[in-house]
């Protein structure tokens with residue numbers, strides 16, 4: 001197509017949050033697995049650049065620099081690393097999401113939890129030269145070239161601005177119990193085969209250009225508009241940005257592209273023995289060759 005779009009498709013931006021590694025030493029193993037598998041399978045053309053953004057504190061930065069120096073000394077493609085200090089980012093993001101955190105169920109929004117809501121406002125934080133970005137958890141393992149993720153943007157329908165895979169547990173069915181009881185015909189909270197189970201935010205495709213120009217998306221950042229939706233669904237969450245996207249998808253599904261489950265195969269089974277044994281597998285089921293494993297709630301990833 002036009003020159004402009006050809007140019008920006010040469011830059012591939014990915015973002016990882018990496019904080020508090022000192023109090024959470026398991027993050028080091030996760031970091032090693034996600035970046036080991038990422039670089040094992042990654043391939044880009046000579047005229048392309050892979051950009052890795054870290055939102056991290058000083059310890060995270062030192063660990064990441066050390067890892068990349070020791071393990072990615074001779075990359076087969078060009079890549080750039082960008083460090084964004086998590087305290088500075090939190091300072092910028094907190095005023096924009098504090099009320100949303102409260103609205104979604106956090107009684108006293110912790111300043112340090114703000115970082116788990118940055119994806120909502122990344123389109124305002126990052127420069128306009130970043131057109132699309134993939135945000136990824138650290139508890140992942142790649143079996144394919146990470147570049148393939150950006151192909152998924154080409155399957156977005158006209159109104160889609162964000163791409164996510166469904167949540168693989170009945171957590172939103174649980175959180176929506178009141179709305180579902182009062183609206184017996186609803187399909188929100190149903191398994192994917194018969195409705196919308198909500199989204200998981202371990203892999204997020206952010207079409208930043210479209211988000212920036214989406215009146216509808218940005219209207220939900222207005223606390224009065226969000227309050228209407230929260231009240232309609234009697235919603236009370238606790239899972240950070242994925243609560244926001246799940247809630248929006250009940251009300252405005254056209255904003256979202258649903259990634260196939262193989263792009264974010266979550267392994268956590270915490271909800272299985274919490275009264276959902278009979279229906280758990282309808283949520284947990286994912287057939288096909290897994291492209292990205294997600295060892296959420298500290299679940300080991302199969303080797």
Ligand code: UDP
Nearest residue numbers: 016017018019020024137138139296297298
């Ligand atoms: N994270 C972090 N420091 C922490 C906890 C979380 O940097 O102390 C980041 C990390 O990128 C992680 C993401 O936040 O992958 C989400 O947390 P996690 O994957 O543990 O949540 P889960 O997928 O189990 O719900």
Ligand code: MN
Nearest residue numbers: 137139202296
């Ligand atoms: Mn995770």
